[in-house]
Amino acid sequence: MAQTSVRAVAHHAPPQGFVRKYIFSVDHKVIGIQYLTLSLVAAFVGMALSWAMRVHLAWPDVRIPLLGWLSPAGAPGGVMTPEYYLSLMTMHGTIMAFFVLTAAPFAGFGNFMLPIHVGAADMAFPRLNMSSFWVTFVGFLLACATFFIPDGPPLSGWTAYAPLSAVGPVAGPGQGWGQNLWGLSIAMFCIASLLGALNFIVTTLDLRTKGLKLSRLPLATWGWFIDAWVSLLAFAVLLPTCLLLVLDRLGGTSFFIPGGLVFNDQLQPHSGGSPLLFQHLFWFFGHPEVYIIILPAFGIVSHIMPTFIRKPLVGGWKVITFSEIAVGTLSFVVWGHHMFVSGMSPYMAMVFSVPTLFITIPSIIAVLVWVFSLYGANIRFATPLLYSLGFISLFISGGIGGFFLAQPSTDSYLHATSFVVGHFHFTMGLSAIFATFAGFYYWFPKMFGRMMNEKLGKLHFWITFVGVYCIFMTMQLTGFAGAVRRYSALVDDFMIPLIPANRFMTVAALLTGAAQFIFLYNAIWSRFKGRKAPDNPWGATTLEWDTTSPPPFDNFGGRQLTVYHGPMEYDGEASVMQTSPEASVAGT
Amino acid sequence: MNQSELMIALSELAVATEHEIQMEESPYGIDKKKLGMWIFIVSDACTFGAFLFAYGYMRIGAPVWGTPFGFSSIMNGMVMTAVLLSSSLTMLAAVRAAQSGTKALAEKWLAVTMILGAVFAALHLREWFKLFGEGWRLFYNPTGGAQQFGATFFSVTGLHLTHVVSGIIALAFITRGYNQGHYDESHVETAGLYWHFVDLVWMFVFPLMYLMNAR
Numbered sequence: 018m019a020q021t022s023v024r025a026v027a028h029h030a031p032p033q034g035f036v037r038k039y040i041f042s043v044d045h046k047v048i049g050i051q052y053l054t055l056s057l058v059a060a061f062v063g064m065a066l067s068w069a070m071r072v073h074l075a076w077p078d079v080r081i082p083l084l085g086w087l088s089p090a091g092a093p094g095g096v097m098t099p100e101y102y103l104s105l106m107t108m109h110g111t112i113m114a115f116f117v118l119t120a121a122p123f124a125g126f127g128n129f130m131l132p133i134h135v136g137a138a139d140m141a142f143p144r145l146n147m148s149s150f151w152v153t154f155v156g157f158l159l160a161c162a163t164f165f166i167p168d169g170p171p172l173s174g175w176t177a178y179a180p181l182s183a184v185g186p187v188a189g190p191g192q193g194w195g196q197n198l199w200g201l202s203i204a205m206f207c208i209a210s211l212l213g214a215l216n217f218i219v220t221t222l223d224l225r226t227k228g229l230k231l232s233r234l235p236l237a238t239w240g241w242f243i244d245a246w247v248s249l250l251a252f253a254v255l256l257p258t259c260l261l262l263v264l265d266r267l268g269g270t271s272f273f274i275p276g277g278l279v280f281n282d283q284l285q286p287h288s289g290g291s292p293l294l295f296q297h298l299f300w301f302f303g304h305p306e307v308y309i310i311i312l313p314a315f316g317i318v319s320h321i322m323p324t325f326i327r328k329p330l331v332g333g334w335k336v337i338t339f340s341e342i343a344v345g346t347l348s349f350v351v352w353g354h355h356m357f358v359s360g361m362s363p364y365m366a367m368v369f370s371v372p373t374l375f376i377t378i379p380s381i382i383a384v385l386v387w388v389f390s391l392y393g394a395n396i397r398f399a400t401p402l403l404y405s406l407g408f409i410s411l412f413i414s415g416g417i418g419g420f421f422l423a424q425p426s427t428d429s430y431l432h433a434t435s436f437v438v439g440h441f442h443f444t445m446g447l448s449a450i451f452a453t454f455a456g457f458y459y460w461f462p463k464m465f466g467r468m469m470n471e472k473l474g475k476l477h478f479w480i481t482f483v484g485v486y487c488i489f490m491t492m493q494l495t496g497f498a499g500a501v502r503r504y505s506a507l508v509d510d511f512m513i514p515l516i517p518a519n520r521f522m523t524v525a526a527l528l529t530g531a532a533q534f535i536f537l538y539n540a541i542w543s544r545f546k547g548r549k550a551p552d553n554p555w556g557a558t559t560l561e562w563d564t565t566s567p568p569p570f571d572n573f574g575g576r577q578l579t580v581y582h583g584p585m586e587y588d589g590e591a592s593v594m595q596t597s598p599e600a601s602v603a604g605t
Numbered sequence: 606m607n608q609s610e611l612m613i614a615l616s617e618l619a620v621a622t623e624h625e626i627q628m629e630e631s632p633y634g635i636d637k638k639k640l641g642m643w644i645f646i647v648s649d650a651c652t653f654g655a656f657l658f659a660y661g662y663m664r665i666g667a668p669v670w671g672t673p674f675g676f677s678s679i680m681n682g683m684v685m686t687a688v689l690l691s692s693s694l695t696m697l698a699a700v701r702a703a704q705s706g707t708k709a710l711a712e713k714w715l716a717v718t719m720i721l722g723a724v725f726a727a728l729h730l731r732e733w734f735k736l737f738g739e740g741w742r743l744f745y746n747p748t749g750g751a752q753q754f755g756a757t758f759f760s761v762t763g764l765h766l767t768h769v770v771s772g773i774i775a776l777a778f779i780t781r782g783y784n785q786g787h788y789d790e791s792h793v794e795t796a797g798l799y800w801h802f803v804d805l806v807w808m809f810v811f812p813l814m815y816l817m818n819a820r
C-alpha cells in the first residue's frame with residue numbers, strides 16, 4: 018500500500034544549505050513560520066502607526082520626532098498634518114487588514130498545520146506555496162515603501178474609495194505614486210492569496226490520509242478550508258478592482274470617476290464613471306474579507322477549546338462547521354450594508370439589510386456552541402484557552418454593535434462615526450488577533466519544540482484583554498456621541514467634550530501596546546530558553562500531536578497514519594488520539 | 606453516462622496512481638493538478654465576472670452608449686469565434702490521442718490547437734488596430750458615445766486575449782515537456798481544461814461585447 022507521506026516527500030528531497038532550508042524553502046512549516054514572522058513585523062509597524070495617531074488625537078501639539086524625520090513635509094517638526102494623519106490611518110488599515118489579520122491566522126498557522134492535520138508531508142503544490150509567500154513579502158515591501166517616497170503614503174483609507182483614489186496626484190499628498198504602489202501591493206497580495214487558497218483547497222481534499230473523512234477533519238482545518246473558498250472567490254474580485262483602479266489612474270479611463278468633478282480647482286478630464294461601482298466591487302470583496310479574517314479564528318478557537326475543556330463541543334463537528342459554511346456563503350450577499358449612505362437606492366439598502374441580519378444567526382449559533390460547551394466542563398485555564406475565551410468575549414461585544422449597523426435607520430446616524438471603528442476592531446480585528454494569540458500559545462511547542470512561559474502568557478492576556486475593552490468600548494461610546502471617524506483633531510463643538518475620553522483611550526492604547534512587548538519577549542526567550550516541549554504537551558488528539566516537536570521534515574518520519582476518530586475524543590482526563598484504534602470515549 | 610464514457614472512466618481507474626488507490630476512502634481522490642485547475646477556473650471566472658459586471662454597470666448607467674460595430678467587425682468576430690471553437694475540438698482530439706497513448710498524434714493536435722489560438726490572437730489584434738486607426742482609445746470614443754466603450758471593450762477583450770496568449774505559451778511548454786517525456790497525458794488534459802475555459806469565456810465575451818454592440 019502506498020503511503021501519502023512517502024509519496025508527497027517524493028515532490029522534493031530534504032533541502033540542503035541555508036538558503037533552500039530557511040529562505041526560499043518549499044517546506045510548508047518554514048513557509049508558515051515565515052508568514053507568522055512577516056505578520057509579527059507588520060503588526061508592530063501597524064501598532065506604531067496607531068500609537069502615533071492616538072497620541073496626535075489626544076495631544077495635538079505633541080511632537081513625535083521620528084515622524085518629522087520620516088516625512089519632513091507630512092509632519093513638520095514632528096507634528097503631523099491632517100493629510101499625514103490620513104496617510105498613517107490608511108497604512109494602519111492596509112497593513113493590519115491584509116498583512117496581519119489575513120496573513121497570520123490563515124496563511125501562517127494554516128500553512129504550518131493544515132498538511133499535518135490531514136496527515137500529508139507537504140502542501141499539494143509546494144513551489145506554488147513558496148511563491149505565495151514571496152509575492153506577499155514583496156507586496157509588504159511595496160506597502161512599506163510608500164513611507165519613503167517624497168509624497169508619502171496614500172490617504173484614501175484601506176478601502177481606497179474612488180474618486181479620491183482614482184484621480185491621481187491632484188487629490189492630495191500620497192495620491193500620486195503612493196496610491197500606485199498601494200494598488201500594486203494589494204494586487205500582489207491578491208495573487209498570493211489566490212494561489213494560497215487554491216493550495217489549501219486541493220491539499221484538504223486530495224492529500225488526506227487513510228480514514229480521514231471530511232467528518233473527521235480537525236476543526237481548525239475546517240476553518241481554513243472554508244476560508245480558502247471564501248478567499249478564492251473574494252480576492253478574485255479585488256484583483257480586477259485594483260486593475261480597473263490602476264487603469265483609471267494610469268490609462269486615462271473613467272470607470273470610477275464621474276464627469277464634472279473638480280479637485281483643487283481643476284476640472285478632471287473624465288466623464289461617465291461611477292464611484293458606486295468601485296464601492297460595489299470593493300465591498301463584494303471587502304465584506305467577505307472580514308469573514309476571511311474571522312473564519313480561521315472560528316476554526317482555531319473551536320480546535321483549541323475541546324483540549325482544555327476536556328469534552329467535545331456541543332453539537333459535535335457538524336453544528337459549528339455548518340455555521341461556518343453558512344457564514345461564508347452569506348458573506349457574499351451582504352456587501353451593500355457598507356453602502357447605506359453612499360447614495361445607493363434605499364430599496365437596495367433594505368435588500369442588503371435582511372441578509373445582514375440573517376448572517377448573525379449562524380454567528381450566534383457558533384457563539385452559543387462555544388459558550389454552552391463550557392457548561393459542566395472540567396476547565397484547564399491555560400493561556401491558549403484564556404485567549405479563546407477572550408476571543409468569544411470580544412466577538413460578542415463587537416457583534417452586538419453589528420445589529421445597530423445592519424439597519425439602515427440606525428446606520429444613517431452611526432455611519433462614519435467612531436462607533437463603526439470600535440465595532441470592527443472588536444469583532445474582526447481583535448477577535449482575530451486573540452485567536453491568533455490562542456493559536457500561537459497553543460502551537461508554539463509544536464512549532465519550536467519549547468514551551469512558552471505560562472505566567473508571562475497570562476500577564477500578557479489580562480493586560481491586553483482589559484486594555485482593548487478600555488480602548489474600543491470607549492471608542493464605541495464616543496461614536497454614539499457623534500465623534501466622526503478619520504478626523505485628525507477634535508475641534509468641533511460637539512467633539513471637544515470627547516477630548517478626555519480620547520486621552521483615556523490613548524493612555525490605554527499605549528499601555529496595551531506596551532504589553533505586546535511582554536509577548537515578544539516571551540516568544541523570543543522561550544524559543545531559546547523555554548522548557549523542552551514533549552510531543553503532546555496539552556493532551557490533545559489531532560495529528561500534529563502525534564509527531565515530534567518540532568515535526569521532522571516529512572512531518573511523520575515516513576509513518577503511514579490511519580485515522581479512526583473525529584478530533585474531539587475527550588472525556589475528562591481520558592482522550593483518544595485520532596490515529597489510535599482504541600474505542601471512542603466521547604462517541605464522536 | 607453512455608458506454609464509451611463509461612469505458613474511459615474505467616480505463617482511468619485502471620491506470621489510477623498509487624496515491625489514488627490509497628485515497629480510496631476519499632470521494633475526491635483525483636489528480637491534484639486537475640483539481641487545482643478546476644479551482645483556478647472557479648476563481649478566474651469570478652475575475653471575468655467582475656470585469657463583465659463593470660461593463661454592464663457602465664453600459665446601463667450611460668445616457669448614450671452607442672453601438673459602433675459594423676458588418677465587417679461582426680464578421681471578423683464570427684470568424685474568430687469559429688476559430689476558437691475549432692481549437693477546443695482539436696484540443697479534445699489531442700487529449701483523446703494522449704490518453705490512448707498515440708503520442709505523435711497528440712502532439713500534432715496540440716500543434717494545430719496552438720496554430721488556431723495564434724490565428725485567433727492575430728485576428729483579434731487586427732480588429733484592435735483597426736479600431737485604433739479609427740481613433741478609438743481606452744479613454745476616447747470617436748463616435749461621440751460613452752467614453753466607457755473603449756475602456757470596457759479593450760479591458761475585457763484584453764484580459765481574454767492575455768488568457769489566450771498565456772494558453773498558447775502554456776501549451777507550447779506542455780507539448781515540449783510531453784515530447785521529451787517529462788509530462789504525461791494528465792498534463793495535456795489539465796492544459797485542455799484551461800483551454801476549454803478560455804473558449805467558454807469567449808462565448809460570453811462575444812455576444813456581450815460584439816453582438817450587443819452591432820449597429
